[in-house]
Amino acid sequence: MTAGQGLINLVIALVPAKFRNELQLSLIFSLTLPFFALVGLGYMANRLNWLPEGGVRAINVFVFNFAVPALIISALARQNFDVLINIRYLAGWALAALVVYGLGAVIMLVAFKGDRQEAALMGQAASVGNLGFLALPLLIVAVGEQAAPAVASALIVDLVLIIPFSIAVLESSNNGGKSAAEAFFNALKGAVANPFFLAIALGVFLSATGIGLPGPSERFFTFLAGAAGPTALFSLGASLAGRSVAGDWGPIALMNGLKLFAHPLAAWLAFSLFAVEGLSYKIGIVLAAMPIAGNVFVIAEAYGVMVRRLSAGILISTILAVVTVALALQWVGLA
DSSP: OOHHHHHHHHHHHTSOHHHHTTOOHHHHHHHHHHHHHHHHHHHHHHHTTOSOTTHHHHHHHHIIIIIHHHHHHHHHHTSOGGGTOOHHHHHHHHHHHHHHHHHHHHHHHHTSOOOHHHHHHHHHHHHOBOIIIIIHHHHHHHTOGGGHHHHHHHHHHIIIIIHHHHHHHHHHHSTTOOOHHHHHHHHHHHHHTSHHHHHHHHHHHHHHHTOOOOTHHHHHHHHHHTTHHHHHHHHHHHHHTTOOOOSOHHHHHHHHHIIIIIHHHHHHHHHHHTTOOHHHHHHHHHHHTSOBOHHHHHHHHHHTSSHHHHHHHHHHHHHHHHHHHHHHHHHTTOO
């Protein structure tokens, strides 16, 4: 048995028998391997030094500022406006994220004797997944453009609530740092300028007004959006190549367990509480099963807190997501 096969069997062993008995390894790979294979190509290209100096950053600029925003705009602009705003879904996603954030922060403080900054980053790692570079391209291919509203709504909550809250805690914990309220609103202003947020706003506007994407603009956005999936996944892999698995294994295991298992469970409970149904419910569960977002590491690096742990956590969670995302897809019936 290879190490990879052993890891897969271990993850499957943690699945309740009801689902494990129906699970086929071939199904897992047919669902997720094509997407994660592109991540692997990016990882290999960077590890083998096939990318020039600054190459990863250049690809990220294209993906983050142009390709994925074009995918968001084109997908949302073609949706009926009445399906874009789902208050119950937004409330359910926010509740699940806050519960898992709080759980991660408390365990970090109590079990691992971490400080407030470490607790804030543990909470963010547990509750913020890779929605833009991984979830959106994967679900657009797997489900179609009708997946875009649920992904966009989750992104809004993460960008304007969870991430600014985490930054506010980090700032207020610095000696001589800003107050929590000031730090939160500063982070919120940064979130509003995020290309993903601006793309969501434009897509919703085009849908609400009925303007859509007329004539040449539709061809332009469709053409540019077509590059989003492959380049985002390749870029994700290239970014992972610089990460190591060094660090304290207790906190690394905690952030992976919370993100890949506790977050989907919390989303299921929250969506049930708010009576979220249909495709939004299914997409939300899969989104919660996504690996830790790369922006958590960017923030950790900026504050010099938990850098090695988060680097390892992001790499490991992305590898495990080959299996866990497929499990989530099967759980909600999208497989």
